[in-house]
Amino acid sequence: MTDARALIDNAVKTHDVVLFMKGTPQFPMCGFSGQVVQILDYIGVTYEGVNVLDDADIRQGIKDYSNWPxxxxLYVKGEFLGGCDIVREMFQSGELQTHLADKGVQVRQPAA
Structure with a gap:
């Protein structure tokens, strides 16, 4: 599990935006992962997708890493932002776009 933790820690710290998901950004394997992908693609954020289905240690490890079940x-600049419901609510209110912009992440759809 320490190798998985190191891999997770490296991904979170080396990418401005990283999404641990089921499947890939091009082919999400669950509806919740697909919703977050659609939101990030819609606002034009460059992000790294990590497919937790490829490695059981990473799948469990990310839950332990964030203490989120x-x-x-979604992680932004090393900070855990939340899961599908939180990301969707933040997007709908404009808070996601503002948060990303405040962190220096380029977005296509700035909050009004």
Whole structure:
């Protein structure tokens, strides 16, 4: 599990935006992961997708890392932002776009 933790820690710290998800951004394997992908693609954010289905240690490890029981999980500048429901609510209110912009992440759809 330490290798998985190191891999997770590296992904979170080396990418401005990283999404731990089921499947890939091009082919999400669950509806919740697909919703977050659609939101990030819509606002034009460049992000790294990590497919937790490829490695059982990473799938469990990300839950332990964040102390959050579900996947997908979105990280921005090393900070855990939330899962699908939180990301969707933040997007709908404009808070996601503002948060990303405040962190220096380029977005296509800035909050009004």
């Amino acid at each position: 579900t996947i997908p999980q």
